[in-house]
Amino acid sequence: MSEIVNHKHTVDEVLDLYRKGGDEQYFGEAISQTEHALQSAWLAEKAGASPVIIGAALLHDVGHLLHGMGEDIAEEDIDAKHEAVGAAYLAQRFNTELVAAVSLHVLAKRYLVGTDPSYAANLSPASVHSLELQGGPMGAEEAAEFAKKKAATGAVALRRWDDEAKVVGLKTPSLDHFRPYLEASLRR
Ligand code: FE
Numbered sequence: 001m002s003e004i005v006n007h008k009h010t011v012d013e014v015l016d017l018y019r020k021g022g023d024e025q026y027f028g029e030a031i032s033q034t035e036h037a038l039q040s041a042w043l044a045e046k047a048g049a050s051p052v053i054i055g056a057a058l059l060h061d062v063g064h065l066l067h068g069m070g071e072d073i074a075e076e077d078i079d080a081k082h083e084a085v086g087a088a089y090l091a092q093r094f095n096t097e098l099v100a101a102v103s104l105h106v107l108a109k110r111y112l113v114g115t116d117p118s119y120a121a122n123l124s125p126a127s128v129h130s131l132e133l134q135g136g137p138m139g140a141e142e143a144a145e146f147a148k149k150k151a152a153t154g155a156v157a158l159r160r161w162d163d164e165a166k167v168v169g170l171k172t173p174s175l176d177h178f179r180p181y182l183e184a185s186l187r188r
Contacts, residue, residue, distance in 0.1 A: 100151035
């Protein structure tokens with residue numbers, strides 16, 4: 001019984017970050033953090049992703065809601081390492097598959113830019129700018145190493161939804177719609 005209560009509490013605590021702080025603009029884009037999270041998760045759901053990867057898509061930028069550096073960090077040329085901040089927070093609450101997909105989603109961007117020219121051509125200006133702060137495209141050797149990681153496939157898929165999830169005014173399901181995916185991904 002108490003475990004169920006705790007799990008409910010954990011999911012509420014995480015969703016509250018999006019309810020309270022998620023109105024901040026998604027860096028350099030015209031939508032909010034919460035809209036971006038919902039669009040990412042919805043794309044994952046429509047693509048038939050596993051519950052854990054849908055949960056990861058919803059929470060992939062949670063680090064931006066945690067680090068308290070305000071919304072202008074990319075413009076100030078500071079890389080806040082939001083994927084590491086987010087993964088550390090999530091690791092206390094969710095399973096390793098979800099945490100790994102979140103922690104690798106920035107590397108997945110460097111991987112895709114290094115291996116898929118059509119991907120690079122479609123990045124938004126804000127995303128091109130942050131890529132430089134994140135270390136630029138992967139070389140062939142680094143890309144081959146990255147592809148061997150167990151979580152690479154999920155992280156790369158998540159990354160592609162992440163990049164698409166910037167549509168101004170798009171209607172999506174609510175945060176509560178995605179709650180079961182988070183419940184299914186809790187740390188046991
Ligand atoms: Fe994102």
